[in-house]
Amino acid sequence: MRLFIDGRWIDGADGSVEVTNPYDGSTVGTFARADAAQVDAAIEAAHRALRTGLAPHRRADVLDAVRDIVTRRALDFAECLSREAGKPIRTARAEVERARTTLRLAADEARRLPGEAVPLDGFASGSGLIALTLPEPLGVVGAITPFNFPLNLVLHKVAPAIAAGCPVVLKPSERTPLTAGLMTEAFEEAGLPAGWLNLVTGDPGMIVGRLQDDERVGVLSFTGSSAAGWGIKAASPRKHHILELGSNAALVVDETADVDLAVDAAVSGGFSYSGQTCVSVQRLFVHKAVRDAFLDKFARRVEALVTGDPADEATDVGPLVSPDAKTRVKRWLDDAVEAGARVVTGNTFDDGGLLRPTVITDVPVASPLRCEEVFGPVVIVVPVKDAEEGLAAANDSRFGLNTSIFTNDFAHAIDFARRAETGTVLVNVSPSYRSDAMPYGGVKDSGQGREGIRYAVASLVHQKLVVLNAGTRTARAEE
Incomplete structure (x- = not known):
């Protein structure tokens, strides 16, 4: 599997590494190793896409198209994640079905991004004024995902980011990168413009370090160990973080x-x-x-x-x-x-x-x-x-x-x-239950922020306030 940067598949400047089957040790593929310059190029491509923008209806159409592709290639996805993650094939098929739901929910959210009217005229100082909020993307999302759900946990970061208008630099687990590669192919086939999804693999410390340090990355969304998650937050305190960390349910x-x-x-x-x-x-x-x-x-x-x-x-x-x-x-x-x-x-x-x-x-x-x-x-x-x-x-x-x-x-x-x-x-329901529509996240050492598509999308936008003067008077601040 090669890197995918700015709409192109390219070789890694630092060579490649084998991916092995956890069951029998057989080689199931390879993944490219990016160097720092290639990670920076992926961030730049995402930042350029952010400045260009993409209409919500186009984001929704792409997400719908990816869902169709996943449906058509469901067996390919299930077999790939089973081979590289060692997941029983019945469980792998269930993950693919969940991924279809995730994409459908994300497409729906892209079409109904939250915004609201603000009733300024309820106060004397607001007479003649109209105000509303417009949802604006927080910025480029650095998505860092673990091995255990190679498809659906990737989509729980990528799909709401695209729905919210946030381009993505994705770093999947080095143990299970191949399914992420298949998913990236699906977004490319669906017509997602260049720069909106960039796939980088290689040395985890180097890649995460570049994402942490680059001011063009506005959001870091991480699923993994508590130690790693809090370390990411400590190293990048000015960014927005969504951290899904450990548990012992x-x-x-x-x-x-x-x-x-x-x-x-x-x-x-x-x-x-x-x-x-x-x-x-x-x-x-x-x-x-x-x-x-x-x-x-x-x-x-x-x-x-x-x-x-x-x-x-x-x-x-x-x-x-x-x-x-x-x-x-x-x-x-x-x-x-x-x-x-x-x-x-x-x-x-x-x-x-x-x-x-x-x-x-x-x-x-x-x-x-x-x-x-x-x-x-x-x-x-x-x-x-x-x-x-x-x-x-x-x-x-x-x-x-x-x-x-x-x-x-x-x-x-x-x-x-x-x-x-x-x-x-x-x-009377197992703590292992998770619906892709529900808010999902923890307290204490289990992290901060919430996934679940609607909740993730809402957390990836800020509400820009727009105040309009109808022209009848000069507004003044209320003292």
């Missing part, structure tokens, strides 16, 4: 809950894509009255999950993204066991060397499995005496993205929703 099950429903949510939420999502169920706090029944059903369901080749339709859980990730997760598990934790199921490797989905109890409070983001197929189960203790345990985290409670007690649900320290609270 909690699911609380009280004594009134539908245990089978909670088990379904914990299985799907804990082990989809090997737990490599920001809102994977990691911490389960289960009322002691239903703990044994829950744990028995949960363990049996987890043991039935199929690990294997992501290309196989039967596979539920594929590989972790890299050998380093597998080593880290296994080390955290073994350290917890050494400190007294008990493995209910898992913590072993299958015949292909994949880490089996793991359920573990009696995990020490200070263990990384409980207080950090595992990003692996691991769920810890902790008994609690009541809903109050479950809420306190769920809040006992430096993260605050999504959390949920399973309950049939309306009072518990409302109390939990009001007091949970997260950006999103779900009742």
Whole structure:
């Protein structure tokens, strides 16, 4: 895959690097390595596009056309992201379907950008005046994306930016750049003018550094680790930031809950894509009255999950993204066991060397499995005496993205929703749930700002105030 700068595909000045399949290590492609001058050229192309502008109806038409292309090439997209990310093909197809929704929502927002009339004539000083706000793009967007959703998380940055009138310099993860390349091809085919989307790959530190330091970049939109996200903000305090950072999502099950429903949510939420999502169920706090029944059903369901080749339709859980990730997760598990934790199921490797989905109890409070983001197929189960203790345990985290409670007690649900320290609270729904139409973002160490197309578009424009004098009098400021 080459670089895409100012409407042209070009070779990287710093050579190229192989992309390998996390399952079998085979080469699935290469990506170009840009040098600093090429990154600067991409920023300049985007800035030039910003000055030229693009009418909202044309942005919407392009986004609609990209959606049609993704629909036509859905299998290509699914197979590409499955190969480079190790995502089970069924999950990959679901991501492509979500991408279609993302593009449709973005096209809709491009056609109805927010603006409003301001009633100045409600005051004597405003007599004879008419005022309105016009949405103006904040500037070039530097979009920095992770490996785990190579298509839809890229589109959650690119699509609202285009809808808002903000050209983009995109730096995808070096582990999963090929799907971003396919998506860039789709925008080119759809007729997006030169400079509006620029794709640069290579050394992450160099590319992010150029985006941070360049005054022509007005917005940095980043999804990734908390340390990296806050570092970006600290290095570029005058820019607008949208930061989607880490999490260790909690699911609380009280004594009134539908245990089978909670088990379904914990299985799907804990082990989809090997737990490599920001809102994977990691911490389960289960009322002691239903703990044994829950744990028995949960363990049996987890043991039935199929690990294997992501290309196989039967596979539920594929590989972790890299050998380093597998080593880290296994080390955290073994350290917890050494400190007294008990493995209910898992913590072993299958015949292909994949880490089996793991359920573990009696995990020490200070263990990384409980207080950090595992990003692996691991769920810890902790008994609690009541809903109050479950809420306190769920809040006992430096993260605050999504959390949920399973309950049939309306009072518990409302109390939990009001007091949970997260950006999103779900009742009888897994914390891993995300709709592309909803506001999505966290508090505490989980970031700032909101994604979700309508909310992202609104955050990428500023409202320019225009005041018009009807000519009947000379306006004066109110004192």
